Amino acid sequence: MRRRLFLASAASALAGCGPIGSALNNNDNVRRILASAEGLNHFLIGTRGLAREYRDNDVDRHFRVNGFATPSDTRYADLVARNFAPYRLIVEGAVERPQTFSLAQLQRMPQQTQITRHDCVEGWSVIGKWSGVRLGGLLDVVGLRNDARYVVFRCMDNDGSGNLYYESLDLHQARHPQALLALRLNDAPLDPDHGAPVRLRVPTQLGYKSAKWIARIEVVGSFATIAGGHGGYWEDQGYEWYAGI
Numbered sequence: 001m002r003r004r005l006f007l008a009s010a011a012s013a014l015a016g017c018g019p020i021g022s023a024l025n026n027n028d029n030v031r032r033i034l035a036s037a038e039g040l041n042h043f044l045i046g047t048r049g050l051a052r053e054y055r056d057n058d059v060d061r062h063f064r065v066n067g068f069a070t071p072s073d074t075r076y077a078d079l080v081a082r083n084f085a086p087y088r089l090i091v092e093g094a095v096e097r098p099q100t101f102s103l104a105q106l107q108r109m110p111q112q113t114q115i116t117r118h119d120c121v122e123g124w125s126v127i128g129k130w131s132g133v134r135l136g137g138l139l140d141v142v143g144l145r146n147d148a149r150y151v152v153f154r155c156m157d158n159d160g161s162g163n164l165y166y167e168s169l170d171l172h173q174a175r176h177p178q179a180l181l182a183l184r185l186n187d188a189p190l191d192p193d194h195g196a197p198v199r200l201r202v203p204t205q206l207g208y209k210s211a212k213w214i215a216r217i218e219v220v221g222s223f224a225t226i227a228g229g230h231g232g233y234w235e236d237q238g239y240e241w242y243a244g245i
C-alpha cells in the first residue's frame with residue numbers, strides 16, 4: 001500500500017517540476033531514483049548516510065536552471081541592484097532567539113563546501129560545488145524550543161498564480177551534516193537564477209527540496225496549517241514529502 005502510494009505520487013511528479021515534463025519517464029536515472037527512494041532506503045540512505053562528494057574536476061561546467069522564474073518584482077530587483085546589502089534572512093517560530101541575518105553575517109559564520117550531485121525528479125542530474133552555512137549550525141545559533149519539529153523555508157518566488165514556493169524538513173533532515181544554506185555555487189556568489197542570495201542545498205533528497213530565494217525560515221510544530229498542508233509547494237500537488245535519494 002505504502003509503495004503504491006509512493007509510486008502514484010512519483011508518477012504524477014514526473015509531469016511537473018519544470019519544462020521537461022514526462023519525456024524522460026523512461027530515463028534510467030528516473031527509474032533509479034524512484035527505486036532507491038522506496039521503503040527502508042528512506043531511512044538507511046536518506047537520513048543517516050551521506051551523499052557522495054565528488055572532486056573539483058567532476059563539477060559540471062553548466063549548472064542547469066530549473067523551476068519557477070527568478071523573481072522579477074521591484075523588491076527583488078532592488079536586492080540584486082544593491083548586491084543583497086538590504087537582504088535579511090528572518091529566522092523565527094519555535095526558536096529561543098528569533099533573529100535576522102544579513103548576508104554579511106551569514107558569510108562570517110563557519111562555511112562548509114561540498115561537491116555533490118543535484119538530482120531533479122524529472123530525471124536529470126548535475127554536479128556542483130556549493131559553499132555556505134550548515135543549516136544545523138544556524139539552528140544552534142537561534143536555539144530550538146521543545147515544540148520544534150519542522151523547519152519551513154519561505155521563498156520569494158511564486159507559480160504565477162500567487163502561490164509562494166515553500167519547503168520543509170524535519171529536524172533530522174535539517175541537522176544532516178550536508179544540509180546547507182548555500183551562499184556560493186562553483187566558487188562564485190550564488191547568482192539570481194540559482195536562488196541568490198540564500199538557498200537550501202540538501203543532496204540526500206530530490207531537487208525540489210532545495211528551496212531557492214529563501215526569505216524566511218520558520219520553525220514549527222506542524223505544517224498542517226501552512227498552504228496546502230503537505231509541507232511544500234510540490235508536495236501540495238501530490239509529490240512525496242520525504243523525497244529521499
Ligand SMILES: Nc1nc2c(c(=O)[nH]1)N[C@H]1C(S)=C(S)[C@@H](COP(=O)(O)O)O[C@H]1N2
Nearest residue numbers: 064065066067068120155165207210211212
Ligand atoms: N524557490 C524555489 N525553489 C526551487 C524551485 C522553485 O521553483 N522555486 N525549484 C526546485 C526544483 S524542482 C529544482 S530541480 C531546483 C533547481 O535548482 P537550479 O535552478 O539551481 O538548478 O530548485 C528547486 N528549488
Ligand SMILES: [Mo]
Nearest residue numbers: 120121207208
Ligand atoms: Mo526539480
